[in-house]
Structures are given as C-alpha cells and as structure tokens.
Amino acid sequence: MRETPASRLTRRSLLKGAGAASTGTLLAGCTGDGASDETQTTEEGASETATETTTAESTTTETGGGYSVSMSPVGTVEFDAVPENVFTVFPQYADMAVALGHGDAVNSVYVPEMSGTTMNHYNHHLDGVSFDWEGLHDPLSNSFSKELLYELDSDVHLADPAWATTQKNWNQSDVEEIATQLSPWFGNFYSGTRAPAPDGYDDYQYYDLWELFGKVASVFRERERYEALAEVHSNLVSSIREKLPPKDERPSAVRVTLAQDGESFYTYHLNKPGYWLADTRPLGANDAFADEDWQSLWGTVDYETMLEADPDVILHLWGITPSYSMADTRSKLEENASGSQLKAVENDRVHAAGMRYQGPIMNLFQIEMGAKQLYPDIFGEWPRYEDGDHYPEIPEGEWLFDRNRVADIVAGRTE
Known part of the structure; x- marks a missing residue:
C-alpha cells in the first residue's frame, strides 16, 4: 500500500489568510470532475x-x-x-x-x-x-x-x-x-x-x-x-430489497442530465460499481443503457437514442440542486418533437434526482427518493419536487428511514 507522509496536527503560520469565497464554474453536463x-x-x-x-x-x-x-x-x-x-x-x-x-x-x-x-x-x-x-x-x-x-x-x-x-x-x-x-x-x-x-x-x-x-x-x-x-x-437497504418485484417486473430507467441546449443528454449508469451509484444500485431498476460503454465516466446520447431506449422513468441528475431547473427541463422535453414522445414524459415520470457526490446523509435521502420515484406502488408516491424547495415533505408514516433517529445520531445521541 502506498505510503504518504503524515505531519503533526499543529497550527502553522504559512500564508494564513481569510480569503473571499470563490464562485465555481459549472461544467456542462457533469458539473465538473x-x-x-x-x-x-x-x-x-x-x-x-x-x-x-x-x-x-x-x-x-x-x-x-x-x-x-x-x-x-x-x-x-x-x-x-x-x-x-x-x-x-x-x-x-x-x-x-x-x-x-x-x-x-x-x-x-x-x-x-x-x-x-x-x-x-x-x-x-x-x-x-x-x-x-x-x-x-x-x-x-x-x-x-x-x-x-x-x-x-x-x-x-x-x-x-x-x-x-x-x-x-x-x-x-x-x-x-x-x-x-x-x-x-x-x-x-x-x-x-x-x-x-x-x-x-x-x-x-x-x-x-x-x-x-x-x-x-x-x-x-x-x-x-x-x-x-x-x-x-x-x-433502509434491506427493507427496500425485500420488497422489490422480480427483475422482469421492474421499471426501465435512465440517469441523465439534459444538456443546456436541450438537444442531447449526458448519460450515467444505474447499477455499475462505485459509490457514485450508491443511491441507484440498491434499487435494482433495469438500466436502459446498461449495455452502453461510453469509454469514460459518462456519455452523451441524442433524442433518437433516447427514443430507442424509451425508459419508463427518467432520473435527472442534479435536478434537486440549484444548478438546474426541473420546470425548464420538463418544458424542453415536452416542446421537443422527439422528447414529447418519450414514455417517461408522456406519463409524467421525469423526476429530479440528487448528486452523485453523495455522503451518508445525502445517500439516505437519495435512496428513499429513488425508491418512491421508481416504485410508487410499493414505497409510496413521490411528491413533485419544485425548483428551489427543500427535499419534499413526506408524511412520517411514509418515511423509509427515521429522520429523528438520524438527527439524534448526528447530535451525538447514539444510544
């Protein structure tokens, strides 16, 4: 295993300064890696x-x-x-x-x-x-x-x-x-x-x-x-898995981001290895692009390819972030001659998804979000997400994990 030198955690005085918070530039499609x-x-x-x-x-x-x-x-x-x-x-x-x-x-x-x-x-x-x-x-x-x-x-x-x-x-x-x-x-x-x-x-x-x-x-x-x-x-994961239908009865889905010009999609897999997929992989949906090899961490497809795949559900990556408007995304899809023919668009199953750079709290919510978006008949309807809002309110009886328990743990009340 590669060794990296460690240093003592003592205060240093090299180039200290407060510095103003900088504004990041979002790269097209994948928000920059x-x-x-x-x-x-x-x-x-x-x-x-x-x-x-x-x-x-x-x-x-x-x-x-x-x-x-x-x-x-x-x-x-x-x-x-x-x-x-x-x-x-x-x-x-x-x-x-x-x-x-x-x-x-x-x-x-x-x-x-x-x-x-x-x-x-x-x-x-x-x-x-x-x-x-x-x-x-x-x-x-x-x-x-x-x-x-x-x-x-x-x-x-x-x-x-x-x-x-x-x-x-x-x-x-x-x-x-x-x-x-x-x-x-x-x-x-x-x-x-x-x-x-x-x-x-x-x-x-x-x-x-x-x-x-x-x-x-x-x-x-x-x-x-x-x-x-x-x-x-x-x-959370075990309770979801035990309720999943057989694979051939699960919906087909894609994880995509609509390009800013509205003419193509950045595409990502659902079930491949890696922690970027820690929210979609446990849900076991059928990845409409499972056989695609983009030779990179993401690919691009046009409307023709999307129509050929014609997924039941479109999960729009970054949709719950302030970087994208789901209202605008849905409008672009509906106004496009090919996009309007997509099954997910016709059935109002274009959903805001979260971030792939997810830590544990984000992961819990994003697993719950995806479960409701993909399997509403099993895990409860997903409330429509409105731009700028917090994660939607879900009645306590429909939670897939206990928010109060998580808040207690973060506060140090682990017993």
Whole structure:
C-alpha cells in the first residue's frame, strides 16, 4: 500500500489568510470532475457488494498519545488529535463531516452554494442539522491551487492524492510536499466509478461509500456515530430489497442530465460499481443503457437514442440542486418533437434526482427518493419536487428511514 507522509496536527503560520469565497464554474453536463471525465472506465457492472449493507471495521490504531488510520492510496496516516480545520473538494466528504458532528471544521467545498444548498435541502428535515457553507472556499474555482492549500493551513486534506496528481500543474512531488509541509491527504476518488487510478498507483484499493465513510469516521474518532448511521443505512437497504418485484417486473430507467441546449443528454449508469451509484444500485431498476460503454465516466446520447431506449422513468441528475431547473427541463422535453414522445414524459415520470457526490446523509435521502420515484406502488408516491424547495415533505408514516433517529445520531445521541 502506498505510503504518504503524515505531519503533526499543529497550527502553522504559512500564508494564513481569510480569503473571499470563490464562485465555481459549472461544467456542462457533469458539473465538473476536474480531470476525471477523461479517465477510462474499464470495470463492467456488478450487483451491489455485500459490504454496502454492513459496517466497516475500524482501522484506527493507537500510537502513544495519537492514533493512526489506514486507507488506500494514502497508506497509514498518523494523527496527534482530531482535525479541527478540514479541507474537502467534493461534497461527499463535507457531508461525512456533518454526519459525524464536525461540519464546522470544513473550510472548503466544490461550488459552496450548490453543494451546501443541496446538502441543506436534505438537512432541513433533520432537527438541528445544517451545513454553514457561506464563506467557504471553492478549491476548483481557479484550478486546483497549491497556494490555496497553504492559505487554508488545514489539519487534514480529505482528498485523494492520486487524483491530485492529475490536476493541472500538479505532480507527485507536489502531493508529497503538501503532506510533509502541511498535513496528510485522506481521500479515495477512483472508488466513485472503480475507474483505473493514475500511473504509479498500481495497488489502488476500492471502497464502497459506507466503507469510505467508516475510514473518515476513524479520522474524526466518531465510530459510534458511524456505526449507528450505518445501521440506519443497512436497515433502509434491506427493507427496500425485500420488497422489490422480480427483475422482469421492474421499471426501465435512465440517469441523465439534459444538456443546456436541450438537444442531447449526458448519460450515467444505474447499477455499475462505485459509490457514485450508491443511491441507484440498491434499487435494482433495469438500466436502459446498461449495455452502453461510453469509454469514460459518462456519455452523451441524442433524442433518437433516447427514443430507442424509451425508459419508463427518467432520473435527472442534479435536478434537486440549484444548478438546474426541473420546470425548464420538463418544458424542453415536452416542446421537443422527439422528447414529447418519450414514455417517461408522456406519463409524467421525469423526476429530479440528487448528486452523485453523495455522503451518508445525502445517500439516505437519495435512496428513499429513488425508491418512491421508481416504485410508487410499493414505497409510496413521490411528491413533485419544485425548483428551489427543500427535499419534499413526506408524511412520517411514509418515511423509509427515521429522520429523528438520524438527527439524534448526528447530535451525538447514539444510544
């Protein structure tokens, strides 16, 4: 396993400064993955792994007055104390910090207004839980900047050093400099789709979302919170699976984003490996594009291809974020001669979906959302989502997981 130097969690004085929150630029279709959209995806689909419904074993080792946590590709990382100033890029790590009661430690996140607003669309239903995103830095607003990392002077970087080496003006020596001069890296990006890691990371190991969450929980020394939330997740997934109809009776569906010109779709799979699909894979819908190999993390199709697939349900990725208008999306589909013929459009089954960069809280809500959108006769009707609103109100008797229990766990009431 690749070793990354760890440094002591002491306050440094290098290039400190508050800095104004930056405004991120949304890239077409996929809302930006840095270099990841050019990475080849070679592993074919598989059903959800058993580990996604079990709690990950603790990887924490006591080392004198401190402790260490191990994860690929960073190796074993030593900590003197629980991090209080935490760098994140993608919001799954910010969501993990919130879920573990350490949301206030986060100093950066990709497009803070989009990520933070979306997280709070879900947190709205958890009493006392919120993410204060205003004033946070966007680490990708002006490429991935080493200067920003020095400025933020974080106690840990919840980002993947392998991914960092693929960014503009970065190489392995830059990654090692940050780990040595500032603080450790602790992230795993390529488990998102099980895509191959960059050269030099041949022993890269993949994790599912809840295994990864367990590793981060060990960094924050919050195993009880993690195990309690993992139990909620396990119960949610098992309760859904036991009620799913036979495969040939399940709806066909696609996960897409309508391009801004309204003439094509960015497409994503439903049931392939990787934590980007941690909300759709447990639901077992029939992926209308299951046999498509786009040779990248996403593909594009035109209306003709969509009509050939003609799915029962269209799940519009990013639809519940402030970055897209579902009203506009539905209008464009209805006004297009081909789009209006789609079965999902005719039957009003074009639904707002969430974000693929999902942490544990987002994952719980997005699994519930998808279950109701795909199987309303089994799990209850999905209330129509209106642009700008929070996650819709659902009567308590129709919840698929207990919001009060989750709020208690985040607050530290795990018993």
